[in-house]
Amino acid sequence: MSKKRATRPNIVLILADDLGFSDIGCYGSEIATPSLDRLAAEGVQFTQAYGCARCAPSQASILTGLYPHQAGIGHAAAHLGHPSYQGFLSDRCFTIAEILGEIGYRTLMAGNWQVGGSYDIRYPETWRPGDTFHPTPLTRGFEHFYGTLNGCGCYYRPYTLMDDDRFVELEEIEESGRYYYTDAVTDSAVGFVTEYAPYDEPLFLFVSYTAPHWPLQAPSDDIARYSRRYLRGWDELRAERHRSQVDRGVVDDRWGLSPRDESAPAWRKVKRPEWEARRMAVYAAQIDRMDRGIGKILSALETHSDYENTLVLFLSDNGASADDVPDDDSTRPLAPTGEEDRTQQAGVMPGGGDTCMSYGLPWANVSNTPFRRFKRRVHEGGISVPLIVSWPRQAGSARPGRMVHGPVHAIDIVPSCLEAASTSYPTERRGSPVQLPEGVSFLAGLRGDSWERGEPLFWEHEGNCAVRAGEWKLVRMDGGDWELYSMAEDRTELRDLRGERPAVAAELEKMWTAWAQRCRVLAWRRMAGRAAQQPSEPCTPPPDGLADGLLGRHS
Numbered sequence: 029m030s031k032k033r034a035t036r037p038n039i040v041l042i043l044a045d046d047l048g049f050s051d052i053g054c055y056g057s058e059i060a061t062p063s064l065d066r067l068a069a070e071g072v073q074f075t076q077a078y079g080c081a082r083c084a085p086s087q088a089s090i091l092t093g094l095y096p097h098q099a100g101i102g103h104a105a106a107h108l109g110h111p112s113y114q115g116f117l118s119d120r121c122f123t124i125a126e127i128l129g130e131i132g133y134r135t136l137m138a139g140n141w142q143v144g145g146s147y148d149i150r151y152p153e154t155w156r157p158g159d160t161f162h163p164t165p166l167t168r169g170f171e172h173f174y175g176t177l178n179g180c181g182c183y184y185r186p187y188t189l190m191d192d193d194r195f196v197e198l199e200e201i202e203e204s205g206r207y208y209y210t211d212a213v214t215d216s217a218v219g220f221v222t223e224y225a226p227y228d229e230p231l232f233l234f235v236s237y238t239a240p241h242w243p244l245q246a247p248s249d250d251i252a253r254y255s256r257r258y259l260r261g262w263d264e265l266r267a268e269r270h271r272s273q274v275d276r277g278v279v280d281d282r283w284g285l286s287p288r289d290e291s292a293p294a295w296r297k298v299k300r301p302e303w304e305a306r307r308m309a310v311y312a313a314q315i316d317r318m319d320r321g322i323g324k325i326l327s328a329l330e331t332h333s334d335y336e337n338t339l340v341l342f343l344s345d346n347g348a349s350a351d352d353v354p355d356d357d358s359t360r361p362l363a364p365t366g367e368e369d370r371t372q373q374a375g376v377m378p379g380g381g382d383t384c385m386s387y388g389l390p391w392a393n394v395s396n397t398p399f400r401r402f403k404r405r406v407h408e409g410g411i412s413v414p415l416i417v418s419w420p421r422q423a424g425s426a427r428p429g430r431m432v433h434g435p436v437h438a439i440d441i442v443p444s445c446l447e448a449a450s451t452s453y454p455t456e457r458r459g460s461p462v463q464l465p466e467g468v469s470f471l472a473g474l475r476g477d478s479w480e481r482g483e484p485l486f487w488e489h490e491g492n493c494a495v496r497a498g499e500w501k502l503v504r505m506d507g508g509d510w511e512l513y514s515m516a517e518d519r520t521e522l523r524d525l526r527g528e529r530p531a532v533a534a535e536l537e538k539m540w541t542a543w544a545q546r547c548r549v550l551a552w553r554r555m556a557g558r559a560a561q562q563p564s565e566p567c568t569p570p571p572d573g574l575a576d577g578l579l580g581r582h583s
């Protein structure tokens with residue numbers, strides 16, 4: 029083994045898409061996730077980790093250490109006419125792959141890439157990977173890439189599938205008859221480990237699963253393992269997960285379980301319980317399958333590499349999603365063999381490749397136990413995610429299987445990986461200064477030292493805004509009033525203290541406004557119309573006509 033390998037660890041970063049806070053075993057779930065539970069038992073489990081409310085913004089933060097707007101992805105993949113909302117990674121920052129590649133890492137990626145502009149799956153003739161508006165993993169620091177240039181997609185026929193810089197013909201994979209995207213991502217990651225681990229250079233492997241994002245599609249034998257499990261309904265399941273979380277110490281028992289969301293009916297009033305239970309069974313099967321894939325990646329690292337000196341990080345990008353699948357042309361290709369059955373309306377059971385459904389708000393309410401609200405919101409249910417970090421050699425004598433309760437955020441991933449690799453974020457790119465990471469390394473928490481965050485954290489997505497500083501969190505829905513909560517006493521956000529503590533609320537609002545101006549967050553009311561009109565020619569960016577729309581105090 030070379031000297032370089034001995035000092036620099038492999039880094040394996042694994043991301044799930046739309047997985048809720050309570051969806052894996054060690055966070056209170058009944059879904060079988062032995063691989064992730066093992067990772068937690070070997071490392072540490074963060075109980076107050078945050079994403080950025082949405083897939084693409086979170087991925088931008090995870091890859092750059094910046095807030096999403098700074099990285100160019102203030103909303104999603106569409107270009108909304110301003111550098112903060114251009115939909116692809118800014119040139120004024122580095123990706124973690126670019127930095128680690130410079131110091132000798134092999135940089136490899138399997139899964140979805142959501143930070144490279146938009147790709148309308150209906151118009152393949154407009155796809156331009158690698159041009160100015162569509163950076164790909166290969167143009168942003170990865171040596172090899174297998175995966176999609178879109179977030180959500182059909183698991184049996186993933187559009188925009190690439191192998192390095194070549195599109196994969198879908199006919200090729202359909203002919204095999206056994207293709208399933210989650211497995212293909214796993215197999216690609218295992219292949220990268222097998223091929224590159226024997227060399228001297230350390231690995232940086234980014235695995236970005238689409239699971240368990242809708243559409244609900246999973247192999248039938250996996251679904252069968254959960255087929256009866258959810259018939260007792262969401263009310264019982266939320267209570268059960270919450271008890272498990274309190275018993276494990278994942279949540280504080282002073283925080284009450286939030287009530288069932290007001291838009292979810294009581295389970296006893298559900299008209300089609302078998303159909304509802306099946307939705308959750310497919311969702312569980314998607315996670316179960318991903319977890320077994322992660323087990324294969326960990327095994328490959330043990331067999332072919334120095335597992336003891338491998339930093340593995342697993343997290344989700346945002347809270348669980350209550351979104352229904354849009355019932356329009358944009359989702360038609362997701363279930364190409366059964367178009368009439370692609371939505372929730374037909375009474376068809378979900379799960380097959382000829383269906384395109386989501387599991388709906390009430391089950392997402394279970395996934396986000398004990399919190400309120402969902403993906404795209406910045407109340408705790410939308411942004412709280414599991415984060416597990418393992419590095420056996422570094423953990424040393426620190427008791428493995430611990431929990432760290434200090435708040436951490438997607439912006440902290442890059443600084444933590446850079447500390448592990450004993451390097452720093454470059455200050456210039458092609459002769460121009462770059463924006464430096466906003467996050468801080470949380471590796472001290474892994475070593476068993478106490479770890480508390482000093483700096484506040486901020487969020488904005490679609491006009492939903494929040495700031496967390498110390499004990500306090502100020503949060504509001506788009507167009508709503510600010511609410512103030514004590515994260516120490518009431519992390520489930522049940523008792524608004526803004527009326528009782530107006531000075532605290534005012535101070536936090538001031539901090540949020542300063543942050544929004546510094547990070548070039550625009551007023552959502554100016555952007556929403558543009559976001560609603562997905563351009564039919566996504567490769568043509570709209571002109572920059574919104575530069576005067578920076579958020580003011582009252583926007």
Ligand SMILES: [Ca+2]
Pocket residue numbers: 044045046047082083084345346
């Ligand atoms: Ca997501």
